[in-house]
Amino acid sequence: MPEHYLTIRQMCDAYDVTPRTLRFYEAKELLSPVRQGTRRLYTRRERARLKLVLRGKRFGFSLEDIRQLLDLYDTSGQNLAQIQRAHELAKERLGDMIRQRDELTVAIDDLRQQMDWGSEVIASLTSTSTSAAE
Amino acid sequence: MPEHYLTIRQMCDAYDVTPRTLRFYEAKELLSPVRQGTRRLYTRRERARLKLVLRGKRFGFSLEDIRQLLDLYDTSGQNLAQIQRAHELAKERLGDMIRQRDELTVAIDDLRQQMDWGSEVIASLTSTSTSAAE
DNA sequence: AGTGAAGTTGACGTGAACGTAAGGGATACG
DNA sequence: CGTATCCCTTACGTTCACGTCAACTTCACT
Structure with missing residues (x-):
């Protein structure tokens, strides 16, 4: 099963967020996509984490709260x-x-x-x- | 039944908010306390509204969202x-x-x-x- | 009249969560 | 080789929801 990667744009389209948002989440250590050279590639794991981030936001949790929650998910x-x-x-x-x-x-x-x-x-x-x- | 008014400080103590917050909510038209001279006095209505504001916030609604919700409550x-x-x-x-x-x-x-x-x-x-x- | 506590209006500061250029690399295509 | 298309980093700008400080009133006492 060949890990199916998504580019940043594909992520944005799939989850209705901007590239800025994904990079911002990465800076906040909510995501950690692999790099192919300088470019970001998102794995299944990152997609799952992003879903949880977006869900958490709808509940009114701060990104910092969410980061801690995520840290206990893995x-x-x-x-x-x-x-x-x-x-x-x-x-x-x-x-x-x-x-x-x-x-x-x-x-x-x-x-x-x-x-x-x-x-x-x-x-x-x-x-x-x-x-x-x- | 003599409408029981609360001063701003009593409100703050009762609902655990700061004066700044109450004035800010007033500026945003979420509250509209009556004035005794220059001072604010909060009625039962304002207390009910404040409760709804604080509740709404916990659900992740913006103050603007909450204002619209409040407007349909009365x-x-x-x-x-x-x-x-x-x-x-x-x-x-x-x-x-x-x-x-x-x-x-x-x-x-x-x-x-x-x-x-x-x-x-x-x-x-x-x-x-x-x-x-x- | 003096003093202190509580309240008032600006006005500027702040942290979170991004938005928005500005300028530069990498890869593909004709 | 040019240029078009993504993508990158750096960095300053913005909105929301207040915090904070300054400079007055106003009222209750003494």
Whole structure:
């Protein structure tokens, strides 16, 4: 299976980001594409990481937060202490995410109610003509 | 029932924000406290709005996004067209929020799995001594 | 009238997350 | 060999969401 590489442009098209963004993420150590001479080539691993970065951003995590999360996704050869530390960190993050989802659920219900009320208002205004004639 | 006002400092203490933040939100038309002379006094309405602002921020919405959301929370005396427009807007936001929650659910499950795997690694490393002596 | 605490308006500073040129290499094609 | 097309680095500019500091009022006391 011949590792299928993508150029920076192909990445941009595939994930709807700019080259600047990919280079920026690399500078922040979120990505580390291989080099063919001076050019960047992105592997399957980088694509997976980018997906996680973009997802994390939608949750409101900072790039630094995301970097730490990513670092525990490939706990490549570390010692026990580091793994345990990473595990603790992940636990906190998980707590954050769960709290966030719970809040989001509440907000969704709120907005739904508000919209139901809005629907009624609209219905009453469209059926019984109140002020303006048609 | 005598509308219970809060000073800016009381607001800051209650919601853990700085005065600068409250004034900034006011400049962005997210809040509009009444004035007693030159000083700001915050009503129940402002407190509710602030809560929504802080919640929205945790979801990764920009202040401008939040302002639009707030504007449909108090659809105070508008015409039908405006209400309908607001309703459409709310529908889009609601879609965003639901999508966001779904993604968050996936991410949570992902992280949970990753952590389970991490737990196993830790367990195996703590029971059978591998490299380092104790 | 003096002093201090709390509040006000500017105005400039800051960190995060990129945008936007400016100028230079490498590779392919006619 | 020219030039067209990507790509690269360097570096300064920008937007958002405030932080920070300066220079006043305003109010409550004493």
